[in-house]
Amino acid sequence: MKLLVVTDRRQSEAAGRDLPATVALAVVAGAPTVLFREKDLPADERRALGERVAAVCADAGAQLAVASDPTLARALGARAVHLASDEPWPHAQGLAVGRSCHTAAELSDAAAHGADYATVSPVFATTSKPGYGPALGLDGLRALARATTVPVLALGGVGPDDLAACLDAGAAGVAVMGAVMTAADPAAVINQLLDQETDP
Numbered sequence: 001m002k003l004l005v006v007t008d009r010r011q012s013e014a015a016g017r018d019l020p021a022t023v024a025l026a027v028v029a030g031a032p033t034v035l036f037r038e039k040d041l042p043a044d045e046r047r048a049l050g051e052r053v054a055a056v057c058a059d060a061g062a063q064l065a066v067a068s069d070p071t072l073a074r075a076l077g078a079r080a081v082h083l084a085s086d087e088p089w090p091h092a093q094g095l096a097v098g099r100s101c102h103t104a105a106e107l108s109d110a111a112a113h114g115a116d117y118a119t120v121s122p123v124f125a126t127t128s129k130p131g132y133g134p135a136l137g138l139d140g141l142r143a144l145a146r147a148t149t150v151p152v153l154a155l156g157g158v159g160p161d162d163l164a165a166c167l168d169a170g171a172a173g174v175a176v177m178g179a180v181m182t183a184a185d186p187a188a189v190i191n192q193l194l195d196q197e198t199d200p
Helices: 009-014 019-028 043-060 070-075 104-112 137-146 160-168 186-198
Strands: 002-006 033-036 063-067 080-083 096-101 117-120 152-155 173-176
Touching (some): 002 019, 002 186, 019 186, 043 063, 070 080, 117 137, 137 152, 137 160, 173 186
Parallel strands (some): 152 173
8 A cells, every 4th residue: 555645834834833843743653655745835945845854754764756846856855756637747767757637538648658656636525626626436536546557546535534445446545635734643644544554
């Protein structure tokens, strides 16, 4: 099972922590990969925040992915760059490539370009994905997972209680944002997710 923690500094700050603090709690608890987003920041501010997040990940042995910017991804020592569904495919030599997808056509394009994984969203209703129509639901997730050879991660309103159902629907794992960013105890959320991975 793959687990991707997606950052949102505003949700983290609303919970009383800066973003590196939330990421630290998640990766020390065992979160294997963090997707650093924060794409609305000016480039210099985004890099400065990214450096702090990258340092936290490195200290814990977690991997880093960076949204949309292969140059920044390399500068931060990231393993992967993650592209929005409408972004051009970059020259990403040396980086794994993930893609945000919402339809079978987008997944087909991701497969054709050799994407290493794709997030499929929104699986459940979420305020962070308001522009992509109604939630796919588990049936929609299942249909998209079956329609592609690209490993898909369920994203959008996903928390620990949804993990088993998402995996049963064909997801290779889950990508979580709000469940971690807003949690009173992000480490406990990660522990819940990882404990299910090891259950017989």
